[in-house]
Amino acid sequence: MGLAIELEKGGVPTVAVHTNVFARLAKSVARVNGMPNTRQAFVPQPVVGRSPSELREYIEGDDPVSGRRFIQEVLEGLTAPLDEEDQKGVSFDRTRPRLLEPATEEELHELFLRERWTDMLPIVLPTEERVEAMLKGTSRSPDEIVGRLRPTMFREFWEFNVEKVAVNAVMAGARPEYLPVILALASTGQTARSSSTTSFATIAMVNGPIRHEIGMNWGTGAFGPYNHANATIGRAYGLLSQNLQGGSVPGETYMGSQGNSYSYSACFAENEERSPWTPFHTAHGFDAEQSAVSAFMGGWYTEYGTIRDDTWADRFRLQLRAVDPFTGPLLALDPLAANKLVEQGFDTRESLQEWLAENSLRTARELWDNQWMQTLLRPRALLGEEPYASYLNVDPDQMVQTFQPEDIHPVVVGGETGGTYKMIGGMLRGNIASVDDWR
Amino acid sequence: MTKIQVHDPRGFPPKVTGKPLAPRLQTLDGKRVYLVDCLFDNSAVFIEQLKDWFAEHLPAVDTPVITPKESWVEDPEMCAKIIRDGDAAILGVGL
Numbered sequence: 001m002g003l004a005i006e007l008e009k010g011g012v013p014t015v016a017v018h019t020n021v022f023a024r025l026a027k028s029v030a031r032v033n034g035m036p037n038t039r040q041a042f043v044p045q046p047v048v049g050r051s052p053s054e055l056r057e058y059i060e061g062d063d064p065v066s067g068r069r070f071i072q073e074v075l076e077g078l079t080a081p082l083d084e085e086d087q088k089g090v091s092f093d094r095t096r097p098r099l100l101e102p103a104t105e106e107e108l109h110e111l112f113l114r115e116r117w118t119d120m121l122p123i124v125l126p127t128e129e130r131v132e133a134m135l136k137g138t139s140r141s142p143d144e145i146v147g148r149l150r151p152t153m154f155r156e157f158w159e160f161n162v163e164k165v166a167v168n169a170v171m172a173g174a175r176p177e178y179l180p181v182i183l184a185l186a187s188t189g190q191t192a193r194s195s196s197t198t199s200f201a202t203i204a205m206v207n208g209p210i211r212h213e214i215g216m217n218w219g220t221g222a223f224g225p226y227n228h229a230n231a232t233i234g235r236a237y238g239l240l241s242q243n244l245q246g247g248s249v250p251g252e253t254y255m256g257s258q259g260n261s262y263s264y265s266a267c268f269a270e271n272e273e274r275s276p277w278t279p280f281h282t283a284h285g286f287d288a289e290q291s292a293v294s295a296f297m298g299g300w301y302t303e304y305g306t307i308r309d310d311t312w313a314d315r316f317r318l319q320l321r322a323v324d325p326f327t328g329p330l331l332a333l334d335p336l337a338a339n340k341l342v343e344q345g346f347d348t349r350e351s352l353q354e355w356l357a358e359n360s361l362r363t364a365r366e367l368w369d370n371q372w373m374q375t376l377l378r379p380r381a382l383l384g385e386e387p388y389a390s391y392l393n394v395d396p397d398q399m400v401q402t403f404q405p406e407d408i409h410p411v412v413v414g415g416e417t418g419g420t421y422k423m424i425g426g427m428l429r430g431n432i433a434s435v436d437d438w439r
Numbered sequence: 440m441t442k443i444q445v446h447d448p449r450g451f452p453p454k455v456t457g458k459p460l461a462p463r464l465q466t467l468d469g470k471r472v473y474l475v476d477c478l479f480d481n482s483a484v485f486i487e488q489l490k491d492w493f494a495e496h497l498p499a500v501d502t503p504v505i506t507p508k509e510s511w512v513e514d515p516e517m518c519a520k521i522i523r524d525g526d527a528a529i530l531g532v533g534l
Contacts, residue, residue, distance in 0.1 A: 003475070003507075004530055010522035011461045017485075017531035034457045048484040056488045070494065077456075078472070078527045080466050089457025096449070101498045115450050126446040149450070152509045158450035167446040198511060203520050244450035371480040379478050379509045 002154040005033050014038075015077035019045035020064040022408065025195075032156050034089040039077030041070055048371055098163075099128070109114045110220035112171075116249050116316045119238055119264060123171040134166040137179030138438055143167070147187050151195035151253045160186070160244040168243055172236035176216050178229055183291055183438035185237045191432040192241040192263065193248035198372070201299035203330065203426060204267040205411060206235055207281035208291030209360075210435050211269040217268040219413025223332075223422075225265075234267030234436055257373030262299035274335035275412035276342045277349040284432045291435035296330045296409065298425030303329075306419050307340035313359070318410060319423055320360040326372040328407025330426025331356070334414030338422045355407040360403040363398035453502065469497040470526035475517075478510035521524045 002017040018026045020042045030038040033182035042065040043058040050058075059344075065068045103111065108125055124130065128367055137140055142163035150157045166187045185204055190201040205215055217227035231419050242248035263300055272279045272288075281292040302327055303319045305312075323329060332343070344353040367373060368391070391400045415422065456514060467472040484503055492518070493502045505521065507514035521528050 003477075005458070006518050007521060008461045009458060010518070011460045012525055012528050013463050014528045014530065017529065031456055032452070034455045035460065037460060039460075043485075043532065047482060047485055050481065050483050051486075052488055055485045056492070058485070061487055061493050075467070078467060078529075082460055082463060087458045089456055089459055091457040093454050094452040095454075096447055097445050098446060100447050102444045104440040104442055106440070108443070108445055112448075125443070126448060127443060128446070129527065131446055156453055158452050160450040163446075164448070164450055167448050171448060171469060229513050239448070243448040246450065246452060340513060347446075364449055374480045375478060375510045379506075383508060 003028070004038055007036055008035060008207065013078045015041055015073070015074050016043050017043060017048060019043055020047045021251075028252050032089070036093060037086045039073075039306040041073035041077060042066070043070060044365060053347065073124045080383065085245070086197060087382070106275060116247065117243055118171070121264075123185045125241075126167040126170040130170045131163065131166050134170050134176050135163065137166075137176030137422065138162060138183060140183070140265060140438060145384050146183060147157070147189050149186075149189065149191050149241060151191060151193060151245055151248065155195070155253075156192055156246065160240075164244055165240055168209045168240035169236045172239050173234045174232040175214075175228070176240065178233050178236070180438040181214070181233050182236045184238070184293045184435045185295060186240055187296050187438070188431040189295075190297065190429075191236045191245055191325045192295075193245065193254065194297070195248070195253055195255045196314050197257050198300055199253050199258050199260045200297055200425070201260040201262035202237070202241075203262055203268055203424065204234060204301055205294045205296065205413075206233075206267070206269045206291070206435070207272065207279050207294070208435065209260055209289065210291035211272075216269040218271040218413055222268040222413045222415070223266075224272075224399075230267050230269070231265050234265030238263055238265065243265045260299055266299065269410045271335055271414060274345075274416065275408075276335075276338050277412065280349075280409070280411050281432060281433055283349065286432075286434070291397045292432055293435055294428060295431040295433075296424075296426030296428055297431070298327050298330065298427055300327070301423075301425045302322065303422055303423035305423070307337045307421070312340070312344070312345070316356060317359050317361070320356065321362045321366075324372070324425060325362065325367050325370055325402045326376065327425040327427055328403045329409070329423045331408060331410040331421060331423050333410060333411050333421040334416060334419055336413055336414075336416050336419035338410075338412045340419055349410050350405070351409050352407050356408045356410075357401065357403050357405040360401055360408075361399040362402055363397050364391050364394045367391060367400055367402060440534045442497055449468060457480055464527060467497060467527070468530045471501040471503065471524065473525045473527055474502050474504045475521070475530045476504055476506045477530060480503060485532055489529065
């Protein structure tokens with residue numbers, strides 16, 4: 001949609017073709033770009049996996065949104081005369097008061113639910129008193145701009161300040177002392193409510209002294225609903241993402257086909273005390289005495305395992321071959337599992353990253369037979385980006401390395417009740433922020 | 440029932456400024472209509488079929504296929520080329 005608008009601004013009449021499930025989204029994007037009548041034509045979903053003859057039928061068939069012939073929509077979109085609104089677009093200002101109209105608590109809960117400002121679970125109403133109390137968790141000014149968020153590329157950015165983050169933290173049930181972590185997550189610019197059709201979630205991990213100060217859980221049940229800070233920080237990250245980016249509404253600002261359970265709340269702390277390796281954040285420019293939070297994008301696959309002397313290597317190889325090749329894993333190891341790997345010779349996190357990368361093998365055919373490898377990485381491979389450029393011309397049955405060491409993130413979490421691990425889709429992409437900056 | 444006042448939880452959306460559509464063409468005959476393959480999975484096949492349709496039904500329309508350097512990344516050079524050399528554009532599928 002963004003390109004269509006740029007071309008129209010450049011004087012080039014344009015028709016953007018989408019599949020029908022994106023109709024509401026495409027029209028919404030056109031409107032907030034001030035060009036609501038951007039010409040659009042729709043074909044049935046899906047395009048992926050359809051043969052040339054089937055796609056030809058789409059072109060010669062009906063537009064499933066308008067009910068008219070698809071090709072008629074295209075040709076008239078380029079040639080039919082413009083009306084008055086086409087020639088002006090629409091302008092509007094969405095500035096709103098800080099406070100909502102007074103209402104009873106019951107009415108406000110209904111309003112928040114109806115407007116989709118919640119995660120469909122009960123929230124704490126953000127009264128002025130509660131927000132003021134929350135703001136005591138940071139020295140930053142309520143008016144200070146924290147950052148911008150958007151549901152996905154080519155959508156508009158919405159801006160937000162410290163107070164808006166505090167409002168959403170109150171709604172999630174968080175305590176003021178958690179606010180620096182929540183602000184740090186907000187400052188990454190990484191939404192926890194991505195609109196990607198892949199349904200990815202964002203998983204947060206906290207390192208450093210703040211874990212102790214706010215009583216986080218990095219031991220037994222750290223990923224589960226057993227700790228107030230873990231639960232409400234993760235929930236606050238989700239709520240602030242959807243409300244501060246302009247929504248997360250299925251069919252409009254959320255297109256994840258299946259959704260993701262990690263989106264309810266996914267926040268834990270690293271078990272630095274029982275880890276055989278240095279804390280995760282120290283590999284990313286922080287000192288151990290500093291506190292930081294990392295936001296891993298993914299969560300669309302989760303593999304499980306234990307480290308058995310005779311089979312751990314084969315298990316890892318199989319799992320690394322099975323997972324989505326576009327997304328390197330967050331490898332969350334219980335301390336028992338991490339220490340078993342130390343016994344196998346991995347005395348540093350980096351040595352394990354290197355072994356896992358070298359053993360993340362699959363055939364070139366398997367690597368490229370993936371929608372996101374085709375859509376996002378193949379164009380870069382064609383531009384010469386290695387190692388993917390080299391993978392384009394190899395025998396389809398040749399084994400190629402899927403991940404690079406920096407794509408794989410071993411961390412330690414768990415209470416040592418079992419030597420288990422989870423291999424979770426988790427891209428970091430530099431989204432690690434200082435918590436101390438937001439105290 | 441007691442009424443209370445609470446904060447609006449939403450962020451600050453940008454102001455929207457109206458933008459006009461480009462003037463439409465009276466005819467496509469003799470014009471160059473860029474077919475932009477947005478690089479989504481299988482969009483190249485769709486664009487190729489669209490090009491074939493034009494060749495069969497409207498052969499007087501020039502329909503070169505053009506692609507951005509990367510999917511999901513703005514390509515100002517491609518955009519400038521279409522504006523400079525093209526009369527119209529069809530984008531497919533999804534960008």
